[in-house]
Amino acid sequence: MDKTNFLDDLQRRLAALLANTPAADVQKNMKALLAQQFSRLELVTRDELDLQVQVLQRTREKLEALEKRVEVLEAAVGRTTAA
Numbered sequence: 001m002d003k004t005n006f007l008d009d010l011q012r013r014l015a016a017l018l019a020n021t022p023a024a025d026v027q028k029n030m031k032a033l034l035a036q037q038f039s040r041l042e043l044v045t046r047d048e049l050d051l052q053v054q055v056l057q058r059t060r061e062k063l064e065a066l067e068k069r070v071e072v073l074e075a076a077v078g079r080t081t082a083a
Contacts, residue, residue, distance in 0.1 A: 003043075007034070010034075011027070011031060014026075014027050014030060
């Protein structure tokens with residue numbers, strides 16, 4: 001169960017529990033408290049994480065290509081100086 005579903009489920013359960021009580025404001029206060037605590041944790045969404053994973057993968061691929069290119073150039077320089 002992801003965080004969004006968990007929070008939605010928690011909110012629904014709290015609403016059902018509190019609907020018939022004079023403490024209906026507790027739901028709003030609890031939701032605000034949870035939102036405040038989660039914002040302090042500096043959480044990211046799954047979409048943001050997936051995007052960063054893709055960026056990291058592309059960066060790794062570029063780095064590997066550049067490393068291979070440097071090896072080729074170093075080998076060429078080594079042959080030139082040895083000749």
